Amino acid sequence: MGLARYVVLRVVWAAVVSLVIVTATFVLMAAAPNPAIQEAATQAALEGGDPQQAVERERELRGLDEPLHVRYLDFLTSIYTLEWGWSDHRSQPVTEALVEGLYYTAQYSIPWTVLTVLIGPLVGVYSAANMYSWRDHAATAFAFFGYAIPNFFFGIVLLLLFGVWLDWIPVVYRTDVAVFSLENARQLALPVFVLVTGSIGAVMRVSRNESAEFRDATFMKTAKAKGVSPFRAYAYHVMRPTLVPLSTTLVSQLLAIFLGSSLLVEVVFGIPGLGRLTFEALVAQDTNLVLGATFVFTFVAVIGNLLEDIAFSVLDPRISYDDR
Amino acid sequence: MTDEPLLRVEDLTTTFETDAGRLVAVDGIDFSVEAGETVCLVGESGSGKTVATESITRLIKEPPGHIEGTVRFEGRDLADCAEPELREIRGADVAHVFQNPQDALNHCYTVGWQIAEAIRIHEDVGRSEARARAIELLGRVGIATPGARIDDYPHQFSGGEKQRVMIAMALSTNPDLLVADEPTTALDVTVQAQILRLLDELKTEYGMGVLFITHDLGVVSEIADRIVVLYAGKVMERGSAADVFERPSHPYTRQLLGCLPGIGPPSAGGIPGTLPDPTDPPEGCRFAPRCEHAVEACFEGGQPEAVERSPGHRVSCIHYHDGYDESVLGEPPTRLGLADPKAEEDTRTGGDADDG
Numbered sequence: 302m303g304l305a306r307y308v309v310l311r312v313v314w315a316a317v318v319s320l321v322i323v324t325a326t327f328v329l330m331a332a333a334p335n336p337a338i339q340e341a342a343t344q345a346a347l348e349g350g351d352p353q354q355a356v357e358r359e360r361e362l363r364g365l366d367e368p369l370h371v372r373y374l375d376f377l378t379s380i381y382t383l384e385w386g387w388s389d390h391r392s393q394p395v396t397e398a399l400v401e402g403l404y405y406t407a408q409y410s411i412p413w414t415v416l417t418v419l420i421g422p423l424v425g426v427y428s429a430a431n432m433y434s435w436r437d438h439a440a441t442a443f444a445f446f447g448y449a450i451p452n453f454f455f456g457i458v459l460l461l462l463f464g465v466w467l468d469w470i471p472v473v474y475r476t477d478v479a480v481f482s483l484e485n486a487r488q489l490a491l492p493v494f495v496l497v498t499g500s501i502g503a504v505m506r507v508s509r510n511e512s513a514e515f516r517d518a519t520f521m522k523t524a525k526a527k528g529v530s531p532f533r534a535y536a537y538h539v540m541r542p543t544l545v546p547l548s549t550t551l552v553s554q555l556l557a558i559f560l561g562s563s564l565l566v567e568v569v570f571g572i573p574g575l576g577r578l579t580f581e582a583l584v585a586q587d588t589n590l591v592l593g594a595t596f597v598f599t600f601v602a603v604i605g606n607l608l609e610d611i612a613f614s615v616l617d618p619r620i621s622y623d624d625r
Numbered sequence: 626m627t628d629e630p631l632l633r634v635e636d637l638t639t640t641f642e643t644d645a646g647r648l649v650a651v652d653g654i655d656f657s658v659e660a661g662e663t664v665c666l667v668g669e670s671g672s673g674k675t676v677a678t679e680s681i682t683r684l685i686k687e688p689p690g691h692i693e694g695t696v697r698f699e700g701r702d703l704a705d706c707a708e709p710e711l712r713e714i715r716g717a718d719v720a721h722v723f724q725n726p727q728d729a730l731n732h733c734y735t736v737g738w739q740i741a742e743a744i745r746i747h748e749d750v751g752r753s754e755a756r757a758r759a760i761e762l763l764g765r766v767g768i769a770t771p772g773a774r775i776d777d778y779p780h781q782f783s784g785g786e787k788q789r790v791m792i793a794m795a796l797s798t799n800p801d802l803l804v805a806d807e808p809t810t811a812l813d814v815t816v817q818a819q820i821l822r823l824l825d826e827l828k829t830e831y832g833m834g835v836l837f838i839t840h841d842l843g844v845v846s847e848i849a850d851r852i853v854v855l856y857a858g859k860v861m862e863r864g865s866a867a868d869v870f871e872r873p874s875h876p877y878t879r880q881l882l883g884c885l886p887g888i889g890p891p892s893a894g895g896i897p898g899t900l901p902d903p904t905d906p907p908e909g910c911r912f913a914p915r916c917e918h919a920v921e922a923c924f925e926g927g928q929p930e931a932v933e934r935s936p937g938h939r940v941s942c943i944h945y946h947d948g949y950d951e952s953v954l955g956e957p958p959t960r961l962g963l964a965d966p967k968a969e970e971d972t973r974t975g976g977d978a979d980d981g
């Protein structure tokens with residue numbers, strides 16, 4: 302069937318994209334001077350040794366004396382076998398550091414994504430069904446507020462309000478509480494709320510405007526003439542076609558926030574997740590870790606785009622796979 | 626007929642609140658449909674035909690719409706029915722087929738799903754039974770290999786096939802009244818004829834009353850038992866198909882017939898002038914601004930009282946009132962080539978290629 306073939310092709314394409322990214326990274330790394338080698342040379346000179354010899358030893362140690370294609374294959378192998386090297390600044394393997402960061406990032410990212418996916422379309426369709434009512438206006442105002450206010454700033458304000466003045470939630474993030482515990486829920490409530498506010502606005506707007514179009518479609522009149530109740534008509538006949546354009550917005554919105562804002566939110570709320578890990582690796586000039594984190598973000602983006610395309614084609618029966 | 630007709634609409638008035646003011650789409654019209662007959666609502670677009678039929682089961686959105694009058698259907702007054710009660714009547718007893726099958730089906734669901742939905746809303750049947758019935762219906766309305774097409778999406782059907790699907794969906798719960806709103810207008814001529822023939826067959830088979838809306842008098846001549854001519858929300862003339870085609874009495878009906886190929890001198894490009902502004906209908910006869918026989922009295926008061934010319938044939942024109950001379954209207958257009966409305970059908974629809 303056309304759909305299966307399309308999905309396979311799309312997955313292959315995603316793999317090609319990731320390969321291109323990895324290759325580009327390799328080229329950049331190979332072209333740039335390696336600070337470790339400079340350092341070895343300086344070190345040797347200071348200690349009265351032969352800088353030239355030290356450079357060679359260092360190159361040999363790092364495998365830089367091999368021909369380029371061998372180094373490229375080695376690089377590829379290590380990337381795809383998840384041997385991403387040693388993080389000097391964290392004193393642990395890069396993958397281990399990343400998994401640790403991911404563990405904390407996931408704790409707020411999963412609830413935030415789920416809430417956005419569930420609430421956004423529902424509120425949007427509800428708004429369309431009650432267009433220009435006060436509820437619709439309230440939802441619109443909220444959407445624009447979330448859209449306009451910078452996430453990190455909103456986070457700081459909320460932290461001040463609820464953490465410092467009202468003292469309702471802990472200001473310092475604790476890593477020693479259980480994942481499924483009230484304490485954890487309390488300390489994650491604000492970051493989740495901030496991110497939902499940021500991502501849900503666009504989702505609400507798109508679902509409202511798209512479903513407003515379907516609400517007035519002739520097939521809604523057909524549904525009514527068949528005896529379909531208004532609730533069922535919205536739940537099936539409006540929601541379903543709205544999901545097609547919405548899937549694109551949803552994924553791109555979630556990705557944009559994940560890649561753009563989670564770092565800031567983690568810094569504000571002191572969550573030791575991927576974002577803060579990347580930030581600290583950058584400050585500490587921990588090349589391996591920066592590289593690893595970049596790969597994680599890149600792969601999330603590639604997979605997100607893949608899911609977006611697949612969702613769109615699965616959802617819209619009119620798409621012809623041959624033209625794409 | 627002495628007993629109550631299937632549908633009797635009395636003094637139906639439907640208005641809409643718009644920014645430009647109150648729009649009177651349908652203004653106090655009466656008509657009725659008996660079981661097993663086809664009644665055609667005829668008029669130019671904007672004459673209120675669609676609004677009138679969509680007022681029957683209140684498909685009109687209220688507000689901005691507002692419906693008044695009596696709609697007696699199978700002994701009940703639908704005007705008094707609450708929404709849940711109406712929902713049970715919609716689809717189950719009164720079914721609709723709309724003008725544009727392209728938009729009338731939801732593009733995200735298979736046709737089988739959409740037909741089964743209509744069945745399962747009104748009857749307590751399982752998925753597989755609803756599906757089996759949907760296949761049977763698709764076959765009945767002339768879709769070849771219905772078992773293979775049931776899981777196809779609307780975009781995989783041609784325009785004519787989509788309209789067949791709509792008809793199958795309308796028939797799925799065995800309605801007593803089928804409202805067909807310009808069901809063939811969006812289709813090719815050959816497909817049009819096939820759909821008309823199908824509807825006529827099904828009317829007999831299911832014993833339904835059919836309320837058929839069209840602006841096309843050629844279609845009317847093929848299917849109508851009775852005709853209601855609407856103009857700007859008012860009934861101008863109504864009567865049996867024979868009355869209206871053989872003794873068209875209202876100047877508007879005569880002009881409509883004059884536009885039909887094969888009848889009278891061809892008046893180029895339809896009737897001159899446009900429909901009056903529905904937010905500000907003229908005094909007197911609605912047709913007066915475009916009527917070549919209008920006299921001063923036509924611009925005063927309300928729409929002229931309807932005069933019964935023969936039993937069931939009523940005309941709303943002042944020239945049939947006492948004290949006026951109907952001969953000023955001249956002779957009705959002669960009917961060339963439309964000797965018998967029904968006899969024409971076979972030559973027109975016979976031997977058409979299948980749509981698709």
Ligand code: SF4
Nearest residue numbers: 910913916923942943
């Ligand atoms: S009432 Fe007057 S304006 Fe109306 S149709 Fe008759 S002649 Fe024409």
